[in-house]
Amino acid sequence: MKTLKLLLGFALTATLFTSCYTDVVVDNYVEEPTISINQLLNSYELWYVDVNETVGYGTTPFLQMAFTISFRNGTLYANNNLVGIGSTGNGFGIAVGDYDAYDMILDVNHDVDGFETFDVYQINNNTIELYNPNNDTSYFLKGYQRSTFDYDYVFYDNIHYFLQEYEAWEKIYTSDYGAVNEFDNENYLQFISGGNDDTFRSSQDNPGTNVSNLIWDYTGVYGVGNVNGDAYLKTLTLDYDFFNNEYFELNVINDGKIELYQPSSQSVYQFEGRGYIQYLKTANTKGKTSVTSGKLRKERQNKVSNPRESTRG
Numbered sequence: 001m002k003t004l005k006l007l008l009g010f011a012l013t014a015t016l017f018t019s020c021y022t023d024v025v026v027d028n029y030v031e032e033p034t035i036s037i038n039q040l041l042n043s044y045e046l047w048y049v050d051v052n053e054t055v056g057y058g059t060t061p062f063l064q065m066a067f068t069i070s071f072r073n074g075t076l077y078a079n080n081n082l083v084g085i086g087s088t089g090n091g092f093g094i095a096v097g098d099y100d101a102y103d104m105i106l107d108v109n110h111d112v113d114g115f116e117t118f119d120v121y122q123i124n125n126n127t128i129e130l131y132n133p134n135n136d137t138s139y140f141l142k143g144y145q146r147s148t149f150d151y152d153y154v155f156y157d158n159i160h161y162f163l164q165e166y167e168a169w170e171k172i173y174t175s176d177y178g179a180v181n182e183f184d185n186e187n188y189l190q191f192i193s194g195g196n197d198d199t200f201r202s203s204q205d206n207p208g209t210n211v212s213n214l215i216w217d218y219t220g221v222y223g224v225g226n227v228n229g230d231a232y233l234k235t236l237t238l239d240y241d242f243f244n245n246e247y248f249e250l251n252v253i254n255d256g257k258i259e260l261y262q263p264s265s266q267s268v269y270q271f272e273g274r275g276y277i278q279y280l281k282t283a284n285t286k287g288k289t290s291v292t293s294g295k296l297r298k299e300r301q302n303k304v305s306n307p308r309e310s311t312r313g
Contacts, residue, residue: 037101037120041071044126044143045092046079048154051139058135062096062110065279067154069141074098076108080279082162083255086151094278106130156232159252160224163191167275168203168211169258178267183246188214189238189271191222198222200238211275224250236260 035043046068063069066078067085070092079085079093088094097110106118118130126143155162163169169189188203201216203209218240225235227249234250248260248269256273 035122037104037106038071040120040122040128041101041106045146046070046144046149047128047141048144048149049139049141053140054137055140056132056135056137058132058137060113060116060132060135060137060139062108062113062116063130063139066093066096067158068093068149069096071099071101074100076110081165082155082158083165083273083276083278085155091146091149091151153231156234156252159234159250160191160197161193162252163224163258164193164197165277166256166273167277168214168273169271170207170274171269172207172257172272173268173270175268178262179265181262181265181267182240183262183265183269184267190216193277202238 041047047070048068049063049066051064062078065080067082068079070077072092075095076097076099077089077092077094078096079088079091080096081088081093085093096112097108099109100107101120104120106120108116108118110116116132116134118132121129121131123129123140128141128143129138130141131138167190169191171187171189174184185204186202187205187207188209190201190203192199192201198221200220200222202218202220203214203216205214220241221239223237223239225237227233227235232252236248236250238246238248240246246262247264248262251259251261253259253270256276258271260269260271261267262269
């Protein structure tokens with residue numbers, strides 16, 4: 001009987017020690033270190049604002065305007081323009097406000113839009129959600145490093161916004177070859193931001209006319225399309241009621257010059273941007289005009305899903 005009690009005592013003791021050991025292992029496993037919000041926001045140099053993934057019916061203007069945002073030591077940077085993207089601010093863009101991050105909450109004091117607060121959620125390794133409780137809307141941002149972010153892809157995938165970043169485009173070249181046609185008389189084009197993002201105007205004023213003095217002879221609708229197999233070649237259609245649509249192949253020569261090839265006449269035209277519009281101009285940045293409310297990106301069918309290595313800037 002004494003022997004049996006001893007055996008039961010050893011068994012009980014062994015069970016207790018085993019139970020304690022198991023609890024320690026489980027507790028140690030559960031208590032994994034977590035990343036702070038500042039570590040999370042700084043884990044990538046650029047956060048691409050994928051407006052196609054936005055959930056909710058509200059609008060946070062500075063996020064709707066930006067192609068990328070960056071968090072750098074309390075200062076918020078944004079690439080709001082396609083002109084100069086990849087080179088402006090060493091790829092970060094311009095400073096647009098200040099931020100404070102704590103307890104998975106992000107407070108932003110934007111230079112124009114004022115104060116906004118967000119709840120921050122990590123979706124996966126390179127995606128975060130910024131939820132704005134004031135308008136019940138979530139924006140989803142994808143993280144990239146500057147060295148691997150494809151600025152070119154973003155530029156061409158949003159090229160209709162690029163056309164809007166000048167007050168006017170002046171014709172500076174018409175090829176000697178090609179059939180004479182009505183478009184030969186058009187010397188200026190303007191692509192208007194805001195509204196439906198599909199309005200253009202044209203003018204036959206003489207070359208060299210100051211942009212502010214241009215008389216716009218015609219207002220119509222335009223569209224930019226893709227070319228299968230070539231991400232960097234686009235089509236441009238201008239809807240002229242009085243001589244039908246004008247169709248072009250659109251090539252970007254540089255950040256301030258475009259080339260239009262008209263297949264119907266085989267004519268080539270070059271236009272140069274006049275009056276650069278910088279969205280959210282600040283005291284430390286260059287730009288002729290400050291626009292804060294006209295350009296707000298809208299949801300589109302084409303998405304930036306796999307930015308490749310940049311060749312721009």
